[in-house]
Amino acid sequence: MKNDAKGLPTYRRLSFSLYLNYVVHGFGLLILAQNMTALSHAWNVPIAVVSYVISGVGIGRLLAYLITGYFSDKLSRKFFVYLGMLCYFLFAVGIPFSKSIPLSYLFAILAGVANSALDAGTYTTFVEMAHGNGRYNVLIKAVASIGEFIIPLLVSLFAHLHAWYGWSFMVMALLLLINAALLMPLKFPDRQAEKIEAKTEKQGQANGLKLIATILFAIYGYLSMALMIWYTQWITLFGQNAHHFSNIQSHFLLSLYSVGSIVGVLLLFVLLGREKSLRQES
Secondary structure (H helix, E strand, C coil): CCECCCCCEHHHHHHHHHHHHHHHHHHHHHHHHHCHHHHHHHHCCCHHHHHHHHHHHHHHHHHHHHHHHHHHCCCCHHHHHHHHHHHHHHHHHHHHHCCCHHHHHHHHHHHHHHHHHHHHHHHHHHHHHCCCCCHHHHHHHHHHHHHHHHHHHHHHHHHHCCCCCCHHHHHHHHHHHHHHHHHCCCCCCCCCHHHHHHHHHHHCCCCHHHHHHHHHHHHHHHHHHHHHHHHHHHHHHHHHHHCCCCHHHHHHHHHHHHHHHHHHHHHHHHHHHHHHHHHHHC
16 A cells, blocks of 8 residues: 555545545535525525426436546546536535526536546546455445435524525535645556456356346436435425424434435445455355
8 A cells, every 4th residue: 555755545545535525425416405495595486496407417417427437447537536526616616606597407417427427536446446346435325425414404504593505505615625635646546447348358248137137227226316316305395394394303304314324335335344254264
């Protein structure tokens, strides 16, 4: 493991910054839904229109996934990490100051692009740091859930203080600026895409079962993501309107969801580590 000038492991610092990006990503997943009422008033539109703007995140993510994965093997991993951070920064700064629905939709699309770019640069980097082991990628979801836990509480705090709703976006932007400075001097591991491709060409023979499994996993991924977005987008308003919860109680419902997500991911991380140990013993 490499060391920087201060004697701290470089990859440990790099891992911290990569994970911090996913705390911000957890903000980005929910920040529009958690500010739906405030955005509705700011834009002078019904909540249904705000929901339409939120759909831009999914559109941007879908469009970007088609190209980011391919180019992350051709270009720098660090480039895609910074691209994701830049897109999220423009989203965080742009949304609270935008008065135009088309412009806001564009910023939402940028948030989706940010998600895809971060994934393309981060997942591969963790695999390369661990020499082909992707176990630590599992923790990305747990770290994102930390952001998902924090943002409802942050939004409810600003609402309780009668502060501008845009401060939650500014916190997101500030975290990105700090992390950009932390990442700047760090070196990413050498890309192993060429080695992996060569190994795959020797080993891989596509067959029908593999294709079917790929299709089923894609369908599962789509449906699970759709269910997650549907729940996270409406649970706060459901608590307020259907059960007459207070503002803090309604936002806390989503934080509880994030706690469950964190527990599930940590359990999976432990089980994967146990499986690896059993394989080594056998």
